[in-house]
Every structure is written in C-alpha cells, then in structure tokens.
Amino acid sequence: MASALVGEPSVPPNELIGVLQKIDQRSREKAASLPQQEEIKAQWEGVVFSVANTRVVAPLSEVCEILNFPPEVTDVPGTHAWMVGVANIRGSLLPIVDLQAFLGGRVTTRGRHNRTLVIRLRDKFVGLLVDERVSMRHFLDVNRCPELLLVGSIANYIDFSFEQDGEAWPVFSMRALAASQEFQVAAL
Numbered sequence: 001m002a003s004a005l006v007g008e009p010s011v012p013p014n015e016l017i018g019v020l021q022k023i024d025q026r027s028r029e030k031a032a033s034l035p036q037q038e039e040i041k042a043q044w045e046g047v048v049f050s051v052a053n054t055r056v057v058a059p060l061s062e063v064c065e066i067l068n069f070p071p072e073v074t075d076v077p078g079t080h081a082w083m084v085g086v087a088n089i090r091g092s093l094l095p096i097v098d099l100q101a102f103l104g105g106r107v108t109t110r111g112r113h114n115r116t117l118v119i120r121l122r123d124k125f126v127g128l129l130v131d132e133r134v135s136m137r138h139f140l141d142v143n144r145c146p147e148l149l150l151v152g153s154i155a156n157y158i159d160f161s162f163e164q165d166g167e168a169w170p171v172f173s174m175r176a177l178a179a180s181q182e183f184q185v186a187a188l
Helices: 013-030 153-157 174-179
Strands: 043-051 054-059 065-068 083-089 092-098 115-121 124-130 135-140 158-164 167-172
Touching: 043 115, 043 124, 043 167, 083 124, 092 115, 115 174, 153 158, 153 174
Parallel strands: 054 167, 092 124
Antiparallel strands: 043 054, 043 135, 065 115, 083 092, 115 124, 158 167
C-alpha cells in the first residue's frame, strides 16, 4: 500500500481548482450586496446679507473676513457720502464703504450690530458696511439659474442666482464691485 508523501495534496490539482471555483461561486451568491453609494453633489458656499432691500449671497471665496462694525471710524473729508471712513483694524487702516448707500439706497444706520464684509481690491482690503443679518448658506451647483431680472444699480453686480426651496437667491459679485470704476474712486 502506497502512502502519500508529506506535503503532497491528497486531491489532484485539477480537482482542487474545481473545488475552489465552487467555493468562490457559493461565496458570491451568498455575499450581501454593497450598500449603494450616494452621488456626491458639488456645493457652492456663500455669505448671505441684505442690501438695497434685497437679500443676496456673495461667494464665500470673495469675502476675506466678516467683522463687527468697528467702534471707531474716522471720517475722510472730500469723499462721497457712501465712504464711511477708515478704521484701524489690527494695526492696518481699512477703508469702510456703506454698500447700500453706494448702490443708491439709504445710508445704513450704524451701530454695534452692523457687520463689515472685508473684500480684496487689487492688493488692498476694503470693508463693506452691511446690516446685522449676515449668515452662511450652501447651495447645490445643479440649482444654479440664469441671472435674475433685478432693477437698480444692484443689478450690475448680480452674476446669477440659485433657486432653493422655491426662493431665488441672487449672487452678488464682490469681484465686479471691486472692478467698478465708480467704486474705486471715493473722492468727490
């Protein structure tokens, strides 16, 4: 009687492959399916504020900082009424503009509850005085709509809008504002 050598398979190789294939097939049949993956949807982030009786949202990427209205602002003589003045912010002078007045609206009532949106104008920074209701909002890129038909000078700075929950959210372009020749010249 011949005995099997140690280390030699007791099943011939061709049968062993068949056994492994059957095990693989049974495993695949009984394996739970992988959970469905949700499609990742691109989101757009913005800063919500009101100006000229219109709620708008500015791209978060165009707002450098959101500050409380500075307690001390120095008037700058010989400038337009929308030029609030300059404030010392952490050792740097920051020009402050009343955005609503710039757009032809009423002068914003100033107080400790106002906010200042800091934007970049070329290599300098400018603060935009807005009311106290500043918040953040996320939108799905798929909800982007063409430009809204707005009236007044604010329309010059609206790039497009988002539609969310049945409401239109106009997007205010800080870049367009900063590029405006009228905005760049505060002197009378």
